[in-house]
Amino acid sequence: MPIRNRITYMLGVEYPIVQAPMGWIARAQLASAVSNAGGMGIIETSSGQLDEIKGEIAKMRDLTAKPFGVNIAQAFVRDPGIANFVIDQGVKFVTTSAGDPTKYCGPLKAAGLTVFHVVPTLKAALKAIEAGVDGLVVEGGEGGGFKNPQPVMTMVLLPLVAEKVNVPIIAAGGITCGRTMAAAFALGAEGVQMGTRMVSAAESPVHMNWKQAIIDADETDTLFLNQFGKPALRALRTRRTEKLERDVLQNDYAGPPPMAAFGNALDLYFGGDMEASIALSGQVAGRIDSVKPVAEIIAETVREFEETVRAMGKRYG
């Protein structure tokens, strides 16, 4: 049975489960699997490869008849034409992130798109509301990827924001199953976003070494890096990231800036050399123990979500 709420209505999806826009990874192969399974697949732009992305969006139209979205990662794509680029592609749902929400919200909404902004604090949430966004992606600091240098965790951030805004919220950070989806809904969300879980999925294009590293990771095997630089980020523990954590924090680091490692990202992402760059990952890596097709991940999540809600209602309702 489809889930019905403001998120599924606004996004036109069966299940309010959104795939995070991981750079280079969130392309047609993965995103179409998510959309076809009833969730919301998202195409990334943070790689900055707009020509390739145009091709990926075209592929999406071949691979799925269902809705999908695009993320505008403002800090990474500084091209002022990005909003028109997305509008021209005929996309109906956009998440904006890593930048000022007032910048693109107006033109995107004027063109009829639904716009959600990604926020890591209450202050950012209120600013996005003022900018006129249709909804928020509220992102807790336990999640992977680029992060606010003062990470606030989902258990605190989500209800804080939910109590102060009226727009629908997609929860990100720590979400990987139906139990966490139910928890996020208890905290005020109407949708969830999964990043690391989707990186580990069968349809994810990353090298098996990365998927295996997620499977092997314990819950303590992510590091919060570059906290006094910008941007901060959460990534898997490797020899490289352990050294970065200690050296940078202890001011004993003479190498290139940590972000320079992303120059070699593709050697890690698709070449499988886990020490070539930084494997962004959330703490949920500690809860993922196998590679599964996206359709199975989404079906299991929805089933466990409904079971959890029913069991709690029976016990405590």
Next chain:
Amino acid sequence: MPIRNRITYMLGVEYPIVQAPMGWIARAQLASAVSNAGGMGIIETSSGQLDEIKGEIAKMRDLTAKPFGVNIAQAFVRDPGIANFVIDQGVKFVTTSAGDPTKYCGPLKAAGLTVFHVVPTLKAALKAIEAGVDGLVVEGGEGGGFKNPQPVMTMVLLPLVAEKVNVPIIAAGGITCGRTMAAAFALGAEGVQMGTRMVSAAESPVHMNWKQAIIDADETDTLFLNQFGKPALRALRTRRTEKLERDVLQNDYAGPPPMAAFGNALDLYFGGDMEASIALSGQVAGRIDSVKPVAEIIAETVREFEETVRAMGKRYG
């Protein structure tokens, strides 16, 4: 209506809401208010002042006829007689923390006490289960106080542990209201523990300046300190803790070890000088905006928990 589950049964309380054992603070005035309101008040031992604590336990018997517990903070009270001390006081519920769970579990259980161990990781949880504990307090890294140097957040840690153990779980870290209680239950807990919320309560003995600092704090106003020392800790942002964070991490710190600040703890705790020491606090400080009596906190939490569970069941069940 009382809540019925394994926690309320084992602890003999109406509501599965436990007050955290904050050093110097978790004494009879606060703990009796929690017990009288139907929760589980806990007397601390981490101050190391065992003579005073004996007096506090005696006061508890005057102030409440309801169950209460004692925490054994193993890293702080190294006296091997601590287990006998607790047994001799006639206490029926003990949480052990900050140490090897095999150390006191046997004698405490042999004396008929119910023993829960506080754990910050899955590995620690499995070790505690092996030691024979009756239950676990699963403590996420967004919480205040002394912490595992690799903090794992409640949204990740709690379901990870809950899926692997059969004993009942009390969730700590990020819990401050009925929504967070419902989220914790969705993640597999049957009880919750509140620390910062109880520090802010009317019956908490701390100086009003500390309560006011909690009220004033945003969700980004805690710092995770001393991460490469031991113990790591989460505390309110003050001039002192901001300097500690940067200096210690950047190896540019020539002062006494951060823990030395606790030599002046009472000047902050009860004297109200917020720069005299370190005000331990969880990220939920950003969600607390008034001082309320414990009975009101507990009643509101239970009401909101039940409303949240019912609303979710109605909508998604």
